[in-house]
Amino acid sequence: MLDHEQVVVRSGRRSRLPVIVAVHSTALGPAAGGLRLWHYPDWRDGLTDALRLSAAMTAKFAVAGLPSGGGKAVVALPEGMVLDPDRRRDVLEDVADTVESLGGTYATGPDVGTGPDDMAVIGTTTRHVFCRPARLGGSGDSSPHTARGTLAALRAVSRRLYGTASLDGRRVAVAGLGRVGTELARLLAAEGAALTVTDVDQDKRRTGHELGADWVAPDEILAAPVDIVVPAALGSCLTRQSVTRLRCDAVVGPANNQLATPDVADLLHRRGVLWVPDYVASAGGVVHAVSVEVHRLSAEEARARVDAIEHTVTDLLSTADAQDLSPAQAATALVRHRLAAADPAGRSAA
Structure with a gap:
C-alpha cells in the first residue's frame, strides 16, 4: 500500500457495503481505472484486488504513453449476495459519491461486474466517469x-x-x-x-x-x-x-x-x-475510452492509439x-x- 498515493475505504451510505478506491499514481496524469463489483470471502480481499489492479493500470498507461495514472474501484460483495435493481443503484450511487469526493483525482469506468449502463448511473453524480453508453455521449462498451x-x-x-x-x-x-x-x-x-x-x-x-x-x-x-x-x-x-x-x-x-x-x-x-x-x-479498452472521454480525441485518433499496441509490443x-x-x-x-x-x-x- 505504501506505493499508492491514496487509498479510500468507505462504508456506502446507502448500501452499507465497502467501497474501495485505490489511486496508485498520478505522476503521468489523473488516475483512471474500472469499477469491479465482485464477490469476495472478505472485504480485505477486495482491497488486495484494488491495490494490485490500480498498480497495473499505472503500468498500462505508462507503456501506452498516455497522460493518465492508475486507479481502481472495488465494491466487495459478500459471498452469495444478489443485488436487486434498487440495491444495485444504491451501490453505484455510493461509488459515485466516493469518486466525486476525490475531486478529479480518479475517474472510473466498467470492469468485472459492471458495464456502460452502470456508468450512466454514476454519471448522474460525477463527471469523472468513462464508458457511458454512446446514446449519452460516452464511448460505450470497451x-x-x-x-x-x-x-x-x-x-x-x-x-x-x-x-x-x-x-x-x-x-x-x-x-x-x-x-x-x-x-x-x-x-x-x-x-x-x-x-x-x-x-x-x-x-x-x-x-x-x-x-x-x-x-x-x-x-x-x-x-x-x-x-x-x-x-x-x-x-x-x-x-x-x-x-x-x-x-x-x-x-x-x-x-x-x-x-x-x-x-x-x-x-x-x-x-x-x-x-x-x-x-x-x-490496454485497448481503457486506452480508447480515456482517449475519447478524458483526453477528448476523435474516434479515429482513439482507434489509432489502440492499433498502436502492435508497435508497442514490437518495440518491447x-x-x-x-x-x-x-x-x-x-x-x-x-x-x-x-x-x-x-x-x-x-x-x-x-
Whole structure:
C-alpha cells in the first residue's frame, strides 16, 4: 500500500457495503481505472484486488504513453449476495459519491461486474466517469476495443515468432468467452486462426460451435497443444504449477493480473514461453475510452492509439532481445523510466 498515493475505504451510505478506491499514481496524469463489483470471502480481499489492479493500470498507461495514472474501484460483495435493481443503484450511487469526493483525482469506468449502463448511473453524480453508453455521449462498451488491442498484440507476437503478423492457420486457445473473450475469438476466427475455447459457463459451448472452435474443459485449456494461449477470464491463472503444463510458444491475453505471483514471469521466460504482460495486451479498452472521454480525441485518433499496441509490443520485444531481458522485465523498466521522468521526486513507484 505504501506505493499508492491514496487509498479510500468507505462504508456506502446507502448500501452499507465497502467501497474501495485505490489511486496508485498520478505522476503521468489523473488516475483512471474500472469499477469491479465482485464477490469476495472478505472485504480485505477486495482491497488486495484494488491495490494490485490500480498498480497495473499505472503500468498500462505508462507503456501506452498516455497522460493518465492508475486507479481502481472495488465494491466487495459478500459471498452469495444478489443485488436487486434498487440495491444495485444504491451501490453505484455510493461509488459515485466516493469518486466525486476525490475531486478529479480518479475517474472510473466498467470492469468485472459492471458495464456502460452502470456508468450512466454514476454519471448522474460525477463527471469523472468513462464508458457511458454512446446514446449519452460516452464511448460505450470497451470490450470491442480491448479485443482489438489484444489482436494487435497477437500480431506483433506472431511476427516475432513466425515472421508474419498474419494469424491465418495459427492454433490459438482462448480461455474465457465473456464479452472480451468472445469478441476476440470472433476476430481471430475472421483472421483464419484455428480456435480451441473454453469457459466455466457451459452455455458458451454454443458460441464455440458458431466459431467452429474445439471445446475443452476449463482445467485443460492451458495444456492445449496450440501456438498461443489467450487468457481472457479472471486473473491468477498462471501459477508455478500451471505453466509447467503449457504446450504453446506464447501467452498473450486480455485477462488482468494473469500471474499468481510475480516470479511466474521468470519461469515462463526460462521455459521459452513468450509472455506479453497483461497490462500491455489488455490496454485497448481503457486506452480508447480515456482517449475519447478524458483526453477528448476523435474516434479515429482513439482507434489509432489502440492499433498502436502492435508497435508497442514490437518495440518491447525488440528491447527485451537487445538487452537480454524478459518482456516482463523490459516492460517494468519502461514503466519506471516514464514514471521517473514525469515525477523526478519519486513519489510514485511502479
